[in-house]
Amino acid sequence: MTTTTLTPAPVQAAENSPAPPEWVDWQVAHQIPGRLRIRIPRLNWDDEFARRLQRSLLRTTAISESRIREPDPSEKVGARNQGTWPTLGMPALTLAVAIAAAPLELPFSIVGGIVLAASIPLWQRVGEALTQQGQVTIDCLDALWLSYQLLQGNGVAGALALNLAAVGESLRQSKLQQLEDELYLLFEQEDAEIHWLSDRQRFAPVPEADREGWLDSVEKTELLQNLKPVAQGAIVPTLLLSGTWAILTGDLGRASAVLPLDIGVSLRGVTPLAVVSALTAAARQGVYIRNARVLEKLAQVDTLAFTCESFQDLITPELLVSWGIPSECIHFATDAAAVECLREQLRRQGKRAAWITDSGSDCLAAQEDQVVISLGRGEFAAAADVIFHSHDLQPLGYTFALARHTFATADRSLAIATLPNLLVVAVGAFWGLNPVAAAAINGSSAILAELNSLRSPKPNPF
Helix, strand or coil: CCEEEEECCCCCCCCCCCCCCCCCCEEEEEEECCCEECCCHHCCCCCHHHHHHHHHHHCCCCCEEEEECCCCCCHHCCCCCCCCHHHHHHHHHHHHHHHHHHHHHCCCHHHHHHHHCCCCCCCCCCHHHHHHHCCCCCCHHHHHHHEEEHHHHCCCHHHHHHHHHHHHHHHHHHHHHHHHHHHCCCHEEECCCEEEECCEEEECCCEEEEEEECCHHHCCCCCHHHHHHHHHCCCHHHHHHHHHHHHHHHCHHHCCCCCCCCCCCHHHHHHEEEHHEEEEEEEECEECCCCCCHHHHHHCCCEEECCCCHHHHCCCHHHHHHHCHCCCCCCCCCCCCHHHHHHHHHHHCCCCCCECCCCCCCHHHCCCCCCEEEEECCCCCCCEEEEEECCCHHCCCCCCHHHHHHHHHHHHHHHHHHHHHHHHHHHHCCCCCCCHHHHHHHHHHHHHHHHHHHHCCCCCCC
């Protein structure tokens, strides 16, 4: 076994140093039989290069394991780095200063200035939404709420809200990147083919539309398509409700409590995390699911249609139980005419069918409410939406359970984030609520919702 550990070399670079050349400088730091440690200065500042290098190492059959070690912060002084400081460092510093402002008797001009500096990304998003999209987004409401807190001299509430939002954003982005990287490694795309890295076995051609990434396909799910207009449509009424409440009560504090109302948290975090986590979990079990929309269709399947009589020999009572599909909803169609007849029958009945085939033939190209599952025992074709690397029916129950669990988890995560938010808004608007407590509840519930979205069921024992 060969293990390679890559370590960023200690470098000192000027803040405005020119872009490094394309060649890669490296040196052997340590070497023993079966293990090699290499220092590469470029790893200090080029995250994209690090990801490409990791993927290249995993494609090398002579290397069974590789790891890129995070550099020591003391080795990165002066290096050009796009790390987590803009995301987490500045909001954390802002919160610390805001908390220490009272005992240190810091003037609010300092605290407010630091809070405004930390909120620059928020204001940039507001500007882009207004100028480029012509829309009032949830960021606009957050910016108004933050502005009111600063006008009231409440730097702690604004700093806490920015800090928790930054933690949630960092968690979301890092987990999505990690999961997508793992998907890339599990199903490496080269020459329009997918390979299973354990034995380089050919899996299936990847359609051009699917090469944009699994995460992009989340936008096409029915869940987000239905939620988008609701979430966006609630923003302007929320703004109007806040203004109306200010006029009726004469209390800007209670009116501003309405502004953090957010029912679109699923658009940003919980659904993408749940879906990409599920696609990765399936890949670990040798199941290729083409995209998020296919995963959603799997969750809605209520009928199974097999294209070969020989599949009957593979069906056991344990498998039937694990599928969660009644026996009367399991059909067999062994020729093209029978397939077409059954498809028409299921369409008229409004069934959502999964077609199980040996090869994923083009004649089974799935309709909007159907999905094609291939056991991968013959030639592959672009029609297969799901492919079982094991070449048998064993993963079918787990695949259905995973799909159903994923969207149930997305719904639960949405509730975890939304219900506390609604409660905070109601209490704040009618009775008044400390803005610090409101920010803590809203931010924490959003983070808990993201963490909940990462839960995936264990593989089916059958």
